[in-house]
Amino acid sequence: MxxxxxxxxxxxxxxxxxxxxxxxxxxxxxxxxxxxxxxxxxxxxxxxxxxxxxxxxxxxxxxxxxxxxxxxxxxxxxxxxxxxxxxIGMLFQEGALFDSLTIEENVAYPLLNQKSIHSTPDEARRRVEEVLRFVELEHTLEKFPSELSGGMRRRVGIARAIATRPxxxxxxxxxxxxxxxxxxxxxxxxxxxxxxxxxxxxxxxxxxxxxxxxxxxxxxxxxxxxxxxxxxxxxxxxxxxxxxxxxxxxxxxxxxxxxxxxxxxxxxxxxxxx
Amino acid sequence: MLDFLKRPVLEVQQFYLLFGAALKNVFRRPHYADDIFIQMDIIGVGSLPIVILTGFFTGAVMALQMARALSQYGQVGRTGMVVSIAVVRELGPVLTALMVAGRNSSGMASELGSMKVTEQIDAMRALGTDPIQKLVTPRMIATCTVLPLLTIIADFVGIFGGFIIAYYLLNLTPTEYWSSAWRALEWNDVAQGLLKPFVFAFAVSLVGCYYGLRTTGGTQGVGRSTTQAVVVASVMIFFLTFFLTKIFTKLATP
Structure with a gap:
């Protein structure tokens, strides 16, 4: 029912x-x-x-x-x-991570740029660590997307999609x-x-x-x-x-x-x- | 016939829509100051060596060619005047803009094109950012700021290049060359020499961004966009310089 x-x-x-x-x-x-x-x-x-x-x-x-x-x-x-x-969270086909940003900046992007969310840098940092831990990639914060494998990039893409708890x-x-x-x-x-x-x-x-x-x-x-x-x-x-x-x-x-x-x-x- | 015209008309319309949106964003928040400074560094500081080289050899070649022509009238002493007028009015702005178009319109088209085909532009929109605000407006502001500055440097280096030739090969004294070069310039020359790069900057940046943002067809599409951006930006520079020169010539005529 x-x-x-x-x-x-x-x-x-x-x-x-x-x-x-x-x-x-x-x-x-x-x-x-x-x-x-x-x-x-x-x-x-x-x-x-x-x-x-x-x-x-x-x-x-x-x-x-x-x-x-x-x-x-x-x-x-x-x-x-x-x-x-x-x-809405969206995982794009190849991850669509921003090449010029680190993994941390990529995952923090929606938290810092969505007008309705407006996280402070500290809040964003905490949430980024949390979601990266969720996808078991907490050690990649400072890396760039090009340094990760295809599967890892996809997991970072998921982390970015769910960072704002959509x-x-x-x-x-x-x-x-x-x-x-x-x-x-x-x-x-x-x-x-x-x-x-x-x-x-x-x-x-x-x-x-x-x-x-x-x-x-x-x-x-x-x-x-x-x-x-x-x-x-x-x-x-x-x-x-x-x-x-x-x-x-x-x-x-x-x-x-x-x-x-x-x-x-x-x-x-x-x-x-x- | 109408179908044949439809595509170019649509392209022009989309280009002007991008121009309008980028211009409107200059007065709207958020402003991405970091991106503006990064682009100023890439376009301005990055283009400095090639602009200096181009400027120097342009002035030097002008001095060599003009001295030959002026010698027929016994006016070699006026080499400085000819070099400074040609460089400040036309060659400095046009050649600097062409160099920046070759270097940066292509760079913008390939960077934005790669972002487009890897869905980064879509991701940006999905994550709450207007790609025109974040990518196009900073590049336009940066180009409009640094291109006039690069042109001033190119003009000076160009006149200096002419001086090297005048001093070592034409046996003119520094005073003879520099006073002739200085006296030749009027406010009208300086005004058009600075207004032209400012107008060219819109063409250089917006054409690069436009072709980047409309890229389709994977890596091959990125290559195509890059080539088109350089060709169209260069042609636009020649068109614009023609019309601007016509306007300034009219203004200078009493």
């Missing part, structure tokens, strides 16, 4: 967007409710990144409405959007280009973040393994690791799945429905299961 009473955090209503060609998003509608984990699968070029950027207000849809925390952001000006964005976190292909072991480490951090902070999350990926881990595992504070917990049986979050194909959502449903699907495009993702 509790699921129905949850308020929508992110809503796409018939959103379409194109850049000089076929639509990148084609009449996309979905809702992510508070406390939910939502995983969207899609191949390269299916519109995953564009969907997340539209949710952040970085791209404006040609038609349709986007609502975040109940606010319609579709026609908002950039200055107004800063306030909304301060409540109630909604968006993950853009968090494991793209990483080896399977590092990829699992990244997903473990995402699960830990979800279960410790009880945030709503939306992850786009092309790896079914990522979605399965998010759905079937939970963070165990006693051991500091993950423990199996079938989707929806544990307290707190529930994971829902969607599949994006050439800008259209072709599947919305539970893990069971996803795995039972006979659609060749959808089953391509499930077949990749390890």
């Amino acid at each position: 509790a699921e129905e009473t949850r308020s929508p955090v992110l809503e796409f209503e018939d959103v379409s967007l194109s850049f000089e060609g076929p639509p990148v998003l084609d009449h996309v509608s979905f809702t992510v409710n508070e406390g939910e984990s939502c995983v969207i699968f899609g191949t390269a070029g299916s519109g995953k990144t564009v969907l997340l950027k539209t949710a952040l207000g970085l791209l404006k849809p040609d038609s349709g409405r986007v609502r975040v925390f109940g606010q319609d952001i579709t026609d908002m000006r950039e200055e107004e959007l800063f306030d909304v964005r301060s409540r 109630p909604l976190v968006l993950y853009d292909s968090p494991t793209a280009g990483l080896d399977p072991i590092t990829a699992n480490t990244i997903v473990a951090v995402i699960i830990k973040q979800r279960d410790v902070s009880n945030v709503t999350s939306l992850m786009v990926t092309h790896r079914y393994q990522d979605g399965r881990l998010v759905a079937d595992f939970r963070f165990d504070p006693a051991t500091g690791g993950l423990r199996p917990s079938p989707n929806g049986t544990g307290p707190g979050t529930r994971t829902r799945f969607m599949v994006l194909k050439e800008g259209s959502l072709v599947f919305r449903g539970s893990q069971k429905e996803l795995e039972a699907s006979t659609d060749p495009y959808i089953s391509r993702f499930v077949a990749r299961r390890a």
